[in-house]
Amino acid sequence: MAAILTPDVIALLDSAETIKILATVDANGAPDAVEKPSLHHGGDGTIHVLEFLETSAANRNLTHAIWFGGSVSIALHGADGHRVQIKGRPVKLHITGPLFQKHYVRARETLGDVDLAGVWVIEPDEVIDERFEKVRAREDAAHPDFIHLDRIAV
Amino acid sequence: MVALLKEIYRAEPSFDEVLAEHPRFPRLIARKIDVQRRGVHYTEAAEKAVDPAVHQLRSPYIFGSRDGEIKPLPESLLLRDGTTILVDPTPLDQNPYVVDYRDGRFVLLDDGQRVEEVDLWPKPSYYDKLTTSGLPMSHIVSARPQRLNVFQSSFCYFWADKEGCQFCDIVTHTKQQRDEIGVPNRLRPEDVKETVAEAIKEPGRFTNLCLTAGSVTKGKEIFDLEVEFYIELLQAIGENFRTKKFPSQLIASAFNEKQLARLYNETGLTSYTTDLEVLNEELFGWICPGKARQVGYQGWKQRLVNAVDIFGRGNVGTGIVGGVETAQPSGFKSEHDALQSTLAEADWLAARGVTTVYIVWVPRPGSAFRDQKAPSLDYFIRLAKGLQDIRASHGLKVDFDDYRRCGNHPDSDLARLQ
Numbered sequence: 001m002a003a004i005l006t007p008d009v010i011a012l013l014d015s016a017e018t019i020k021i022l023a024t025v026d027a028n029g030a031p032d033a034v035e036k037p038s039l040h041h042g043g044d045g046t047i048h049v050l051e052f053l054e055t056s057a058a059n060r061n062l063t064h065a066i067w068f069g070g071s072v073s074i075a076l077h078g079a080d081g082h083r084v085q086i087k088g089r090p091v092k093l094h095i096t097g098p099l100f101q102k103h104y105v106r107a108r109e110t111l112g113d114v115d116l117a118g119v120w121v122i123e124p125d126e127v128i129d130e131r132f133e134k135v136r137a138r139e140d141a142a143h144p145d146f147i148h149l150d151r152i153a154v
Numbered sequence: 155m156v157a158l159l160k161e162i163y164r165a166e167p168s169f170d171e172v173l174a175e176h177p178r179f180p181r182l183i184a185r186k187i188d189v190q191r192r193g194v195h196y197t198e199a200a201e202k203a204v205d206p207a208v209h210q211l212r213s214p215y216i217f218g219s220r221d222g223e224i225k226p227l228p229e230s231l232l233l234r235d236g237t238t239i240l241v242d243p244t245p246l247d248q249n250p251y252v253v254d255y256r257d258g259r260f261v262l263l264d265d266g267q268r269v270e271e272v273d274l275w276p277k278p279s280y281y282d283k284l285t286t287s288g289l290p291m292s293h294i295v296s297a298r299p300q301r302l303n304v305f306q307s308s309f310c311y312f313w314a315d316k317e318g319c320q321f322c323d324i325v326t327h328t329k330q331q332r333d334e335i336g337v338p339n340r341l342r343p344e345d346v347k348e349t350v351a352e353a354i355k356e357p358g359r360f361t362n363l364c365l366t367a368g369s370v371t372k373g374k375e376i377f378d379l380e381v382e383f384y385i386e387l388l389q390a391i392g393e394n395f396r397t398k399k400f401p402s403q404l405i406a407s408a409f410n411e412k413q414l415a416r417l418y419n420e421t422g423l424t425s426y427t428t429d430l431e432v433l434n435e436e437l438f439g440w441i442c443p444g445k446a447r448q449v450g451y452q453g454w455k456q457r458l459v460n461a462v463d464i465f466g467r468g469n470v471g472t473g474i475v476g477g478v479e480t481a482q483p484s485g486f487k488s489e490h491d492a493l494q495s496t497l498a499e500a501d502w503l504a505a506r507g508v509t510t511v512y513i514v515w516v517p518r519p520g521s522a523f524r525d526q527k528a529p530s531l532d533y534f535i536r537l538a539k540g541l542q543d544i545r546a547s548h549g550l551k552v553d554f555d556d557y558r559r560c561g562n563h564p565d566s567d568l569a570r571l572q
Binding site: 027054060063064066067068091092093094095096097098100101104105108116118 | 358
């Protein structure tokens with residue numbers, strides 16, 4: 001069952017101010033994290049990632065993930081400090097057709113003489129609020145003994 | 155139509171049983187192989203859901219199909235990882251996969267079970283246009299998801315000498331296309347140039363061009379006339395580009411160094427392929443008698459190696475009809491022996507800068523091998539993995555023939571992770 005992207009997460013995905021990181025792993029488990037400003041909400045609850053380089057590590061790793069059921073992680077950091085991590089799975093790659101062509105044309109209009117290798121569709125499995133106060137609250141609730149004693153000294 | 159042997163694929167291990175033996179092989183590529191091996195049948199619901207304004211219907215092709223017919227069915231399929239499946243409509247009694255339309259999507263069924271969602275190839279916009287000479291552009295240059303195919307002529311002089319390759323139906327099919335849908339016997343360069351110009355107006359659609367045709371043995375030296383035809387055609391196509399070189403592949407006869415140098419220097423061609431078809435000298439003599447008599451297996455191989463000096467390492471390839479080495483009565487009796495022999499030869503070629511790719515052998519009704527049976531799914535998986543491993547071990551790229559530029563080679567699909 002895919003996770004639902006709430007309006008605030010969708011806004012984060014679609015904001016040009018948001019720092020967007022895509023993390024993948026290769027066939028040997030080696031990680032790769034790369035900033036992906038092109039990452040955005042697909043409009044149907046999925047996330048789209050424009051991949052400009054056919055042989056990038058991210059593109060190879062996404063291919064490995066769709067072939068072998070692997071997952072990816074997306075970290076978002078909004079201008080307002082809102083942080084979210086999304087875990088998901090690549091479910092489709094568009095290399096031709098209307099969606100691909102729309103992004104190809106738009107990318108060339110906005111970025112100049114670039115090519116487009118494909119548009120990956122990521123289905124979110126889990127959305128985690130990563131704002132520090134939220135993470136700390138979760139940690140404190142689950143592990144109340146994890147604390148330096150000086151913090152509770154009289 | 156020639157009667158076909160009924161293939162009983164259910165007597166083989168199931169798809170899942172075969173895949174269990176290959177846990178590191180991508181399931182989607184295995185599915186592609188199996189679909190190509192067995193063919194597809196479109197249900198009535200699928201046929202009704204096909205929109206000729208949106209989907210690419212079958213266009214002229216150099217080889218014929220497994221049903222021996224030319225019908226307005228979808229050209230072919232795309233899997234969800236962007237993998238192309240080139241596959242023919244196939245009679246139901248041969249136990250093909252079934253393409254159905256369910257809940258607004260095209261789906262692939264095996265034995266009634268939904269196994270994958272598929273897309274039909276999108277129709278390129280130039281397909282509805284005519285050349286100045288009045289021919290449908292779809293008859294001049296045919297499309298794959300990202301490639302333009304120019305089949306200059308489907309006549310092969312090896313056939314004229316009754317020495318055509320035994321798996322091939324090129325001349326049978328060209329006659330059928332000419333008679334039934336009016337495809338010209340030989341393309342005029344001006345028609346091709348005009349069609350390519352129209353095709354590349356579509357943003358983000360095409361990434362390369364591929365030219366191929368039958369062998370023309372005529373000329374002062376063998377194949378001189380064939381080379382002349384290609385130079386004329388490539389020069390006309392090249393007028394559409396602002397760079398001298400443009401991403402392109404020529405799949406043609408085994409040319410000598412002088413002919414290859416002319417092709418490289420006088421045109422925008424970037425890669426050259428000449429097909430050995432089967433990587434075994436004895437079987438080459440049996441399966442490709444014309445090629446064997448006029449050039450010979452060793453001669454064909456040497457011309458491939460010589461081409462590397464001209465086109466560069468990684469830009470020269472040979473295609474094989476994967477599995478035809480098991481054709482009977484002269485082929486390998488054991489799939490294990492066939493694989494060992496084929497991969498050893500591919501390794502020899504790779505060490506000299508020549509990449510080998512395979513297509514899944516489909517015994518076609520218009521070929522001499524129409525009653526043969528292709529090998530198992532397990533064989534094709536091992537062949538794909540073996541060829542890709544060889545390529546990777548020699549540091550060879552296959553950019554001119556990969557999943558985007560061609561899409562018809564399961565082994566080069568695997569290069570996506572290379």
